[in-house]
Amino acid sequence: MTQTHPATAHNAEPTDTPLPRRVRSPLADYPLLRSLALYRMIPVLFSATLALFTVVHLSLALQQWLIGRALDAVNSGKAATRLPDGTIDLSVAWHWAALLIGLAAGRGVLQYISGMCSIRASQSLLSNLREKILVQVQTLHLGYHWEHGMGEMITRTTRDADKLRDALVAFWRQTVETALVVAAAMGLLFWYDWALGAVPFVLTLIGFWIFVRQTDTLVVLDRNVSDAYDQVNQDLSEGIGGVRVIKSFRLEQGRIRKFRGHVHFFLDQSRHALAWCSSRIPIPQAVVALGHVWIMAYGAHLVVAGVLGVGELVSALLIATTLVFRVETVGRVMRIFADARASAARIWDLLDEEPALVGGARTLPDGPLGFRLDAVRLLAPGGETAVLDDCGLTVEPGQIVALVGSTGSGKSSLASLLPRLADVNGGAVSVGSETLGWLDVRDLHLADLRRRVHAVPQDIFLFSDTLAANLRAAAPDADDDALVEALRLAGAEELLARLPEGLDTRIGDRGVTLSGGQRQRLCLARALIAAPDVLVLDDATSALDAVTERTVLHNIRGLRGGHGGRMTVLLVTSKLSSVLLADRTVVLAGGRIVASGAHEDLLSDPLYRDLLGIDDRAAA
Incomplete structure (x- = not known):
C-alpha cells in the first residue's frame, strides 16, 4: 500500500520573479562615493544630522569671536572696573563668562546629539549594506562561489564591511566636521582681514592636495593587504573544514607552515603600508602648520597698526590652532578612506555581479512530473571543455x-x-510529462521548480542548529509528526531515539556529532519532508549499508509527490545494490549517455560490468 506524505508546504506560491538587468550606476567608478550615496535611503536622519553638525561647528567661529571680544574687554579694562568706594565691578566679566559658558554648553549638548545621530545613521547604512551582501551571496550561482572561495566571501562580509563602516563613521566625525571647521576658521580670519586668512587658506588647499595625491598609493597598498588577508582567511577556512583529512594524513605541520607563511606575508604587507603612511602623511600636516606662523607675524603687524585688537589676534591664533589640529586628523581620515575605497570596490564588485540564473515567469501545472534531456550540452567553467555532450533522456513520472x-x-x-x-x-532540460506537456526549466519560476524538483547533493551539509530546524529547512510548516515520519522513511528513526532531547537536540556544526551515515539519512529525511515530485539523489546513499539503502529506496518507491503522482527518482550511484532497486539504468561515459535499459539487459556491456565491479563469470 502506498503512503501519502504528511508535508503540506508544497502548495505555497513561488516567490521568485524574473530580475531586471541592473542599470550601471553613474558612480560605478567611484565605489566609496557610491557607498556614501546610500545615505539617500535615510533622508530625514541624514538631513537632521547634517543640520546639527552645521550648527555645532559653524558656531565655533562665533565662540572664538566672542572670546576675542571678551579678551579685548579685559585688555581695555571694561571687563572689571574699580568703583569709587574701592570695590571692583565684575558685572561685565560675569556677563562674558555666562555667555561663553552657555554657548560652550549648548554646543556640547548639540555635539553629543549629532554624534549619536551620526552613529545611528552609519550603523543603519552598514546594516543595510550587509543585508545586500547576504542576499547577493545567496542569489549568485554556484560557479561564482567555486571561483572566489569561502575565504574571499568571508573577507568581503567582515573585514571589507568593517573598513567601510569606519569610513561611514569618519564621514561624519572627520570629513563633515573638518569641512565645517575649515569653513568656520577661514570665515573668521577673512572677517578680521582678508590677507590674514588668504595665506592659511592657500596652505590648507596645498595640504589637502598633497593628501589627495597620496590616496592612489594608499589604495594599492590596502588592496595588497586585503589580498594577503584573503589568503589567510581561505587557509583558515580550509584548515577548519578539512580538519579530519588533515589529521588523517598527518598534515598538521605542513598546514601550520603554510598558514604561518600566509600570516607573515600579510604582516609584511601591513608593515609596508604602515611605514609608507608614517613617512608621507606628516608632510601635508607641516605645510598647513605654516599658516600658524603667518597669523602670528602678520597679526602682530595688524595689532601694531591698530587694525586688529590683541583679543582678536588671540582669537585668530586659537582658531588657527584648532584648524591645525583638525587638519592633522586628515591624514588618518585619508588613510581610512583609502582603505575603505579598496574595500568598497570589492564589495560593489560582489553586489554588481549579475546572477547567472534568473527565473522565468511560468509555473508548473499540478500533476506528477518526469524529466527530459534534449541534446543537452554543458561546458566546464571557461567554456572550452564539454562536460556533457548531446545527452538525451526521457524519464516518465514515477520511474526510479x-x-x-x-x-x-x-x-x-x-x-x-x-x-x-x-x-x-x-x-534543453524539461520537466513535465506526455500528458501535462514538457516545460523548459529556464522558463519556470526558480522557487516553484526547486520546490517540486529537489536534489540531495553528494556533499552532506547540516546547519549548526536543532534536528527539527534542519528538517524544517525544506518544509517550514511541517509539524513534529511529519518530521518523525520523514525520519522513519529515511531509516533514521533509531537516531531520534538516541538523541537526548529528541527533535530539539542541537547536532553541532555541519552535524559534527553524527556519523556519516546518520548525516546522510538526515539529509534524505530533509528532502523527503518536502514531498518533491522529482527527487535527485546524487550519491546520497553512499554511506548507507545495503539493508538500510534497500529500506529507504523501498519507502521512496511507495511515496507520492506533493501533486498526487508517484515520486520520480534519479539515483546517481556506483553501487550494484542501488542499481538493482531501480526500474532502469542509464550509463554515462565521457559526457555522453552510451547505454540505457534494465540491469539484465546491460550485463552484456563490458563498460557497465566494469563500472559496477561485476566479473565476467558472474555476468554469465
Whole structure:
C-alpha cells in the first residue's frame, strides 16, 4: 500500500520573479562615493544630522569671536572696573563668562546629539549594506562561489564591511566636521582681514592636495593587504573544514607552515603600508602648520597698526590652532578612506555581479512530473571543455532511474541541471510529462521548480542548529509528526531515539556529532519532508549499508509527490545494490549517455560490468 506524505508546504506560491538587468550606476567608478550615496535611503536622519553638525561647528567661529571680544574687554579694562568706594565691578566679566559658558554648553549638548545621530545613521547604512551582501551571496550561482572561495566571501562580509563602516563613521566625525571647521576658521580670519586668512587658506588647499595625491598609493597598498588577508582567511577556512583529512594524513605541520607563511606575508604587507603612511602623511600636516606662523607675524603687524585688537589676534591664533589640529586628523581620515575605497570596490564588485540564473515567469501545472534531456550540452567553467555532450533522456513520472558512470563522467553535473543549479550551453532540460506537456526549466519560476524538483547533493551539509530546524529547512510548516515520519522513511528513526532531547537536540556544526551515515539519512529525511515530485539523489546513499539503502529506496518507491503522482527518482550511484532497486539504468561515459535499459539487459556491456565491479563469470 502506498503512503501519502504528511508535508503540506508544497502548495505555497513561488516567490521568485524574473530580475531586471541592473542599470550601471553613474558612480560605478567611484565605489566609496557610491557607498556614501546610500545615505539617500535615510533622508530625514541624514538631513537632521547634517543640520546639527552645521550648527555645532559653524558656531565655533562665533565662540572664538566672542572670546576675542571678551579678551579685548579685559585688555581695555571694561571687563572689571574699580568703583569709587574701592570695590571692583565684575558685572561685565560675569556677563562674558555666562555667555561663553552657555554657548560652550549648548554646543556640547548639540555635539553629543549629532554624534549619536551620526552613529545611528552609519550603523543603519552598514546594516543595510550587509543585508545586500547576504542576499547577493545567496542569489549568485554556484560557479561564482567555486571561483572566489569561502575565504574571499568571508573577507568581503567582515573585514571589507568593517573598513567601510569606519569610513561611514569618519564621514561624519572627520570629513563633515573638518569641512565645517575649515569653513568656520577661514570665515573668521577673512572677517578680521582678508590677507590674514588668504595665506592659511592657500596652505590648507596645498595640504589637502598633497593628501589627495597620496590616496592612489594608499589604495594599492590596502588592496595588497586585503589580498594577503584573503589568503589567510581561505587557509583558515580550509584548515577548519578539512580538519579530519588533515589529521588523517598527518598534515598538521605542513598546514601550520603554510598558514604561518600566509600570516607573515600579510604582516609584511601591513608593515609596508604602515611605514609608507608614517613617512608621507606628516608632510601635508607641516605645510598647513605654516599658516600658524603667518597669523602670528602678520597679526602682530595688524595689532601694531591698530587694525586688529590683541583679543582678536588671540582669537585668530586659537582658531588657527584648532584648524591645525583638525587638519592633522586628515591624514588618518585619508588613510581610512583609502582603505575603505579598496574595500568598497570589492564589495560593489560582489553586489554588481549579475546572477547567472534568473527565473522565468511560468509555473508548473499540478500533476506528477518526469524529466527530459534534449541534446543537452554543458561546458566546464571557461567554456572550452564539454562536460556533457548531446545527452538525451526521457524519464516518465514515477520511474526510479539509476545513473552510473566513472568518476568525472559528468553524473553530478547532469544531476544539477534538473533543479537548475546550472544552465545548459546547448539543448534543453524539461520537466513535465506526455500528458501535462514538457516545460523548459529556464522558463519556470526558480522557487516553484526547486520546490517540486529537489536534489540531495553528494556533499552532506547540516546547519549548526536543532534536528527539527534542519528538517524544517525544506518544509517550514511541517509539524513534529511529519518530521518523525520523514525520519522513519529515511531509516533514521533509531537516531531520534538516541538523541537526548529528541527533535530539539542541537547536532553541532555541519552535524559534527553524527556519523556519516546518520548525516546522510538526515539529509534524505530533509528532502523527503518536502514531498518533491522529482527527487535527485546524487550519491546520497553512499554511506548507507545495503539493508538500510534497500529500506529507504523501498519507502521512496511507495511515496507520492506533493501533486498526487508517484515520486520520480534519479539515483546517481556506483553501487550494484542501488542499481538493482531501480526500474532502469542509464550509463554515462565521457559526457555522453552510451547505454540505457534494465540491469539484465546491460550485463552484456563490458563498460557497465566494469563500472559496477561485476566479473565476467558472474555476468554469465
